[in-house]
């Protein structure tokens with residue numbers, strides 16, 4: 001059978017990895033897919049660099065629309081990134097009847113509803129395994145492997161850049177900016193690294209996982225997003241003393257009233273496997289009612305790890321190419337007319353345990369004033385650590401771990417504690433998850 005013909009839009013970090021892996025493993029991939037898969041046309045703004053990567057025999061153009069307009073192309077891979085031109089090109093490719101593979105989580109988390117609807121109408125596939133956790137096949141696991149389960153929660157380290165930064169800062173005592181530059185050099189960081197460090201990239205991925213796990217539309221605008229830029233090294237150290245590591249987690253959790261969808265630095269018990277995921281590695285935990293807890297681990301970014309997921313999608317599409325659209329795996333796992341309107345909960349209704357650090361005057365009665373506010377707010381204390389003050393300092397840190405409470409209740413208690421004269425600096429509060 002004639003090889004399936006692929007057009008690649010954007011041959012940067014992931015695009016070049018995709019081209020190289022597809023070339024290197026072409027014979028095995030052909031045997032798995034049932035027919036050859038060939039990138040026959042590439043569009044990139046930098047035509048010269050693209051030619052150097054692909055060599056002769058591949059048509060290289062600057063205008064991506066020429067790829068979409070080519071009737072010989074069966075599948076378009078979008079690896080440009082962003083919401084702008086990428087959105088237009090993906091919709092145009094769908095309108096032209098092409099299947100689409102993309103690693104663009106930002107695009108799908110924000111415009112997924114429109115894109116999946118357009119694809120359904122045209123009977124084409126939009127595949128996006130590489131959009132969440134790079135090389136880890138988490139989309140396939142959630143959408144197919146765990147399809148028997150009622151998913152309770154998904155929690156993951158789904159941004160390699162921030163995990164790399166947190167690991168390097170903790171282990172090597174390096175500065176934030178130095179490590180961020182290294183992450184950019186290694187190709188982990190987004191074109192705009194603010195997306196990584198402010199938690200936006202992780203929220204894009206958590207949004208996609210929440211839709212697939214719970215059968216709701218993609219709703220990035222309802223996600224609660226906090227990054228690592230306000231995290232201080234002292235809290236990383238105190239957390240360690242209490243038996244916890246701080247990780248930037250993306251969490252989607254089912255509650256009776258709705259779905260929690262949030263990204264924030266989180267204390268995780270050091271003994272959990274996920275707490276020991278270091279560097280740019282990603283890991284996703286999924287709790288299903290039948291299977292229990294499962295853990296998926298691997299490289300979440302980088303040229304060839306991400307290419308691995310892009311090519312897996314190419315193989316899937318090649319196998320499904322001729323299947324009737326109604327009998328393919330749905331984009332968001334649930335049949336499109338079976339998506340629920342279960343609300344994404346406001347952050348005030350989220351339930352977690354907390355880590356609190358209070359800079360206080362080192363004098364009698366301070367701790368009891370704090371604990372009585374917690375007690376009257378019905379917030380139960382799990383552990384307290386008081387740092388000894390240095391001679392002549394007259395102030396000290398009190399660290400409190402609480403049991404689970406509602407965020408709104410904690411915010412009200414924090415306001416009361418902050419108003420105490422003996423509390424000398426803004427209180428640091430971080431959420432804690434046992435992930436048991």
Ligand code: NDP
Nearest residue numbers: 010011012013014043044045046079080081103104301302
């Ligand atoms: P790069 O910036 O390395 O590559 C993008 C490429 O697209 C560049 O070569 C760029 O050219 C080219 N480009 C830009 N605009 C156009 C256009 N209008 N037409 C054709 N080509 C264009 O990005 P990545 O490879 O890192 O990322 C690609 C996608 O994959 C993004 O959505 C990203 O979020 C996602 N992703 C990335 C991962 C990673 O590890 N890097 C992991 C998982 C997902 P020029 O350089 O000249 O601007």
Ligand code: HSE
Nearest residue numbers: 159160161188190301
């Ligand atoms: N910037 C992303 C990260 C790339 O650091 O995880 C992978 O999606």
